[in-house]
Structures are given as structure tokens and as C-alpha cells.
Amino acid sequence: METSIDKRPALTAPWGSLKHLPVNLFGAVMGLAGLSLAWRVASTVFGAGTMIADAAGMTAIVVFIALALGYGAKWAKYPSAVKDEFTHPIAGNFFGTITIGILLLSTVVATYSTLLQEIVWAIGTILTIALSFISLTRLLKGNMDVAHATPSLLISGVATLDIAVAGGTLPMAWAHEVNLFAASAGAVVAIVFFTMIFSRLVHQAPLASGMMPSMMILIAPFEVGFLAYVNVVHRIDAFAALLFYVGLFFFAILATRIFRRSIAFATAWWAISFPMAALSNAALKYAAARQTIVLEYLAGALLAIVTIAIVVLFVRTLRILVNGKLLGG
Template sequence: MSERIDTPAAYGSPVATAQAGRLGYLPVALFGSVMGLSGLSSAWRLAHRVYGMPLWIAQAIGALAVLAFLLIGFGYATKWLTAPQAVKAEFDHPIAGNLFGTLFISLLLLPVSLADVSVPFARAVWIVGAIGMTVFAWFVIMRWLSQRQHPAHATPAWIVPVVGLIDIPLAAPAVQVSGIHGFLLLALAVGLFFAVPLFTLILSRLMFEEPIAASLQPSLLILLAPFAVGFSAYVTVVGEVDRFADALYMLTLFLLAVLAGRLRYLAKACPFRLAWWAVSFPLAGSAVSAVRYADHAPGVVTHGIAIFLLASVTVLLLAMAARTLWGVLRGELETLAH
């Protein structure tokens, strides 16, 4: 509990076990890249329907997300087999442990792309993700309530289990699951409910505790996710954009305007670090909600925001993917993980 949160343990493997086994330094948080790419693929799918954009763009990004999941999954499985103590240390960490939710969220988002190949297989992946995410969220909340938490540990990573629950309804239409409306509503309700106190705790920590390291400043954009993703999940469950959905989208835009300045820390955090991927899914989720809202309320402003976010997020995420791949090819993965 005394470990500083600006160490690699915040979004990677705890220092004490980072050198254990093979790939002991590989952070589970790297599954966040799969989340970001999957979200971007969904944004382009919506753009195909709303603006007539080529569908192959969404499919290509979705294929990249699947490939990233397979490579990261193989790498983390290697870490688990050769250094189980490193995985345990990461899971037990009060901050990094929450990021195991990125694995289950990936399983909830990938089925949107997998459904193009096989709906039954996509449905099976979604079911595994939904069950795993529900159990993981229950476990994390029980751990929060059973153990004394340090105020300095209340970082944006705590949002991940909540966001995972909100993600459950997103792929339900694509995988053609019926008769589970109550479960989808449960996931949405619990996720949105816990987002409010967690947001308050994290805001309090940011205001009254020592600032987090500059390299982790972009992770503040995770605070966008419950509202950006919440908008899409709410519309999926309810079936319409009502006043509450309007409020979620407007809150997303306001928080994006407040937090966008955090992106300037991407340059300050040079050389490139894997922690940058923390910005990917919140931004992709914002692009999805913007395109969805522009379809609901067409206008110069709404379409302008949607197109701007879609274009800028696409450039940013593909640039990050290229930089990550370049680092892997040059053997810099361990350096990028710290």
C-alpha cells in the first residue's frame, strides 16, 4: 500500500516482479489497445450507416483489433505460465488490479467485428465476456468494501470495472441475443450508479492529493468513458435517444473539452509509453456517441463534432498502433511498458 502510484505498477507490472519469467513486464492494461481499436471500428460502422463511409474501413480496424487481442493474449499467457507470481502481484495491486477488466471488456467489444464472420462464435465470445465482466466487477467491488483503501489509489483505473459493466449491452444486437433485456438493464444500472461515487472519489484525489505523474496524465481521459459509453449503452437498452441520453452526451462533450488538454502530456511523456493507450477507448467511445447523436439530431454542429472526432481519433489511434508495432519490432517492448 505504500508504493507510489506514479511507478510502473500504476498501469503495469509491479516493479518487484517485472523481471520475473518471460514477459514479466507485460501489463494487462495493454488490452486497452484492443478496446480502443474495437471502439474505433464501431465508430466507423456507424459512419458507414450515417455518412455512407466505406464499410471496409471499419472491418479493417476490427481485424486489427482481433489481431492485437491474439498477440497480447499470447504474450500475457506466456507471462502467466512463466511468472505466475508476477500476474498475482499485478492482480493484487490496488490500482493495476482493476485493469484486468480490460481483458473482459475486449471480449465484450470484439464480437461486433466477429459477427461479420460468425454470429454464433461472436455470441459465444460475448457470453464469456459478459459473465467474466460481471464476476470481475462483483469481485472488485467486494474488495473495495472489504479492505481499507488509500485515497491516493483512487485513480482513473478504478473506473475500468464500472465501464466494463456498461459495455455489456453494446454488442448484444450484433450477436443477436434475445431474452436478456433484464440482464442488460442490470449491467447498465449498476455501471452508471457506481460511476457517480467513483468519479467523485477520483476527483477528490486529484484535487487534494499529490498529482499523478505526467506520463499518466492522459489516463484522466478514462473519466470520459462512463458517460460516452453510457450514452451508447443506454440508447441500445432503451431503444431511443431521450432526455437522459441527451444529458449523457452533453456531459461527454463538456468533460471532453475539460480533459482534452491532458493530451498535451502525450508529447511531454516522450518517449512513447504503453500508458498512452489509456486515451484510446474513451476517445473512441466519444466518437461513437457523437456519430450516434448526429444521426439522432442532424445539424451542422452535431455532424461537425462527429466528423471531427472520428477523423482525429482515427489518426491518433492508428499513429499509436504504428508506434507500438515499431517499438515491438525494435525490441523496445520492455522499455515501453515502464
């Protein structure tokens, strides 16, 4: 015979369960770190202070620690949920946001300690190469569903490019060779993946509404490629300019498709943050090299846009965390 105790509903935490913590939320670390780097460059281009750069960088560190602890607890308590996410043909791509986040944080901590920068970069480099190896090995097994060729696939494609982005200024002699290896591998993989994804977007059904923000990742190979290339060759030449302008052109096209009220907010929106931050960084560095007023205005406008976008994303994420929707399942 059932008792009244048996009929009582199970108690749940007011904020939900860590089981539902999405790995794509690590994209917030990438966006915040990228924003910090952009404002750091702006301090030299426009003479702006470093207060915003420092604030964004510290926020990126705090967010990474919080997410790492949270996702580590999820892994310990719900290992099957993490395994399902890692092996998922689309969600699994977002594990690259963890390793890229570590790489970008190495540039953030450089302000405080060169030794810490080198350690964090080395850790991020090893993890990024390992994850890219796993991702490519998985794809080469064949029989990939064309519907799974989504923009998130590019995360593993541009991941090794970020090794050169974060490590281009490191003084170790061996770091230059690692950067060359990473940039070359990342460039080829990014080109192949971009072609696959673009073909799928043209010839197959449109992406679901919830996946539309991830389309901004399509500009990443060009803008991250610009930053990696400039760090490797230590100059901004015509090829670098071509990469920058192609990314800018795609940004103008994609912005009209992504920024619509009909697309509900979710953590997937963080996918826009780092590509836009990379575009802003590239624009600032290109403007500094060319020293023309039009490019300076463009760089300033892009910096303002990405700053507003990330602030909005941060506030709205905190809101859904507090009201239980983020971890509610």
C-alpha cells in the same frame, strides 16, 4: 575459482521478456474495436465504406489473439508476476481491459457470424461480471489509500456498462434482462467511482506524468453510459443528450491537460483510445438522430481525431516493441 564462462553476461531476447508484458496493453484491443464500431456507424451516417471498419476490426482480433497468447505464456512462466499485477491497487484495474475487449470483439465478429457474436458476448459478460464482483469485494475490505483512487478505477466501474453496449441488439429474450442488470449496476458504480476519483484529483497531489493519459477515462462513464442507455431504451432522448454533452465537455477540458509533448510515450497512452472511440460512437449516433449539420461536422471531426490518435498509438507501440523497450522491463 571462477571461469571465463561464469563471467559472461546472461543472454536476453532482443525484444525483452514476456515477464514485462503489461496488462494495460489490452487497452489497444478496446481502442481498435471501438474504432471499428465508429467507422461502422459512419458508413451509415456519412455513406462511408466499411473498409476502415473491417481493417480496424480484424486488427483488433489479431492484436487480442497475440496479447492473449503472450499474457497466457507470461502467466504460465511467471505466475508471481501476474499475481503481483492483479493484486496491485492501480495496475490491477487494467485486467478489466481484457474482459471489455472480449465484449467489444463480439460486436466486431457479428459481421461474420451471429452465433459467434452471441458466444463471445456471453463469455465476455460472465468474465466482466466476475471481475467486477472481485474488484468491488476487494474495495469493500476498507482502508483504501486515497492515492489509489485514480481514473483506472473506472475501468471496473464502466465494465458492466459495456455488456449493454455490446449486447443491446442481441435477439435472445434473456439478453435484455442481462443488459438491464449490467447497465444499472455499471451506472451506480460509475457514479460512485467518478465522485471518488474527482475528489482525489481536486484535493490531493496531481497524478504522475506517466499516469496523465489515464485521465481520459473520466469521459467513459458518460459516453459509454450514453451508448448503453440508448441500447437499452432504443431511443435517443434528452437524458441521452445530457450524457453525451457532459462527456464532450470533459473531453475538451482533459485534452488540454493530456496532449502535451512533455508526457513521454508508454503503453499507458492506450488509455485514451477507447474513451475517445466511445465519444466518437456517441457523437455519430447523436448526429444521426438529430440530423443537423453542426453535429455531423462535430462527429466527423471526432472520428478523424480518434482515428489519427489510434494510428499514432499503434505505430509507436510497434516501434517500442521492435527496439526492445516494450518488454525490456
